[in-house]
Amino acid sequence: MMSLAALSTAAAAAPPTLPAATPAQRAKIHQTAKAFESQLISQMLQPIFDGLQTDGEFDGGQAEGTYRSFMVDAFGKQMSQSGGLGVAPSIEREMLKMQGLSEAPTP
Numbered sequence: 001m002m003s004l005a006a007l008s009t010a011a012a013a014a015p016p017t018l019p020a021a022t023p024a025q026r027a028k029i030h031q032t033a034k035a036f037e038s039q040l041i042s043q044m045l046q047p048i049f050d051g052l053q054t055d056g057e058f059d060g061g062q063a064e065g066t067y068r069s070f071m072v073d074a075f076g077k078q079m080s081q082s083g084g085l086g087v088a089p090s091i092e093r094e095m096l097k098m099q100g101l102s103e104a105p106t107p
Helices: 004-013 024-052 061-081 088-098
Strands: none
Touching: 024 061, 024 088
């Protein structure tokens, strides 16, 4: 029988190996991380457009104000697809850890 000290030393020396994420799990996590980054970018862009007036001669009027959130979301999605802020990989790693999966792809 191992002593408590020997058991804790053995546990610290060899951390448990986590199961590798399947390609389907990795794809879903990647998609979710990119969607999060897209939403983050949209939220960061929103204040830029909040103070704009839509009642000028060449402005879009009420329709512009109504559909502005869709435009900002589209900007966020496009910016995320074009490289974004670079937070998606970090989010992916944390999501894998939270689900008890390793980052290593399955062989």
